[in-house]
Amino acid sequence: MSAPSASGEAAAVDSRPALEALVERLADEGFAMADDIVPAELVSALAAELEGHIAAGRLAVAGVGRDEAFRRDGEIRRAAIRWMDGGTEAEQRLLVLAEELRLLINRRLFLGLFDFECNTIAYPVGGFYGRHLDRLHGAKNRVVSFVTYLDADWGEADGGALRLWRSPDDQGEPAATVLPKAGRVVLMLSEEIPHEVLPAHRPRHAIAGWWRINGA
Template identity: 40%
Template sequence: MESISERIASEIYDKSYAIIDDFISEELRVSLLKEQSELLEAGKFRIAAVGKGEKKQVRTEIRNDQVLWIDSDNLNKFERQYWSKVEEIRKAINQRCYLGLKSFEAHFARYPIGSFYVRHMDQFQQVLYRLVTVIIYLNDSWEEEDEGTLRMYLPQEDGSEKILDVLPKGGRLVVFMSGEIPHEVMPTKKERISITGWLRDID
């Protein structure tokens, strides 16, 4: 029987993205959400920037979420549980798609009410090593009226795009090719929490 990681790899191979509900246990989701909340209260989050290196700058007209990078060399037990599940995905994608993925980096991402991130690609000139985007949503609940969807622009064979809106429901995993699928976070009417990361072809 095909494992969840193998299913993700197959869908990445076939259509460049995969969406899996209840990817992590409710216990792990709640623990990671609690950790995020405590780190936020401790003032650890920063307004996200765009660009890399010397070109890095805060541009709130482009994105106004807040982030906190997770130290992969110093994971707590809950982060370790999640990292090990992503590691299974990394191995499965490498086996199916031969991408040479070597490592994972990620941050907590918090979108306060009214925040957004305009259309962009996760792989650009300074970060060509980001090959696969991996997002796990941690929210307690999410309804259509809360908005804040992940809007993916899926390229079609005729050159057009198909729009796919994904609600950030807690426990839902979204995986896609970083250099192939433009996307944006639509303005949210509720605080929106995730761990957003990238599988990379560098150590």
């Protein structure tokens, strides 16, 4: 998905130091988290659009893998998704933010990120996603992952936390546990950082995206 240019009034000039700090942590740790990256009014607009898609039955049961390897497995993942196409003002604004992050990541990590794809995700009560890597089998097609959350007033009792480990070989305690707070953004290296979504005790809504390299 091609994003609008991160320039002019569309670029969130005041947010640039926060985005730079987020990318710096990504470079240092392989993952990073920061609050209030997505403005509250944009979160509300995206959440309202997702609720409309849910009500209209536009989401599909999420699976794992792609193409011949794609499968729906309720033992691994229980959620529904809708791929974003940039067809609304709110989606376009999110893509502008993603483009600004892409440029900063390329400048700091020299990854050559080119394309961005993302979807909205709705986890029902009890929804989860078992431990996994975001790379798809057999190709270097996802390099950096992006997640942001849409639910207000999320607390520990609501479950649905994101847990991250530092490497595929790390079988110990998670390096980080992240509550899905509205406007919070998480970045991670798609091929290196295993993660899982714990069961949610209330409906949980998010946007997940991935930057790819050219030709991947």
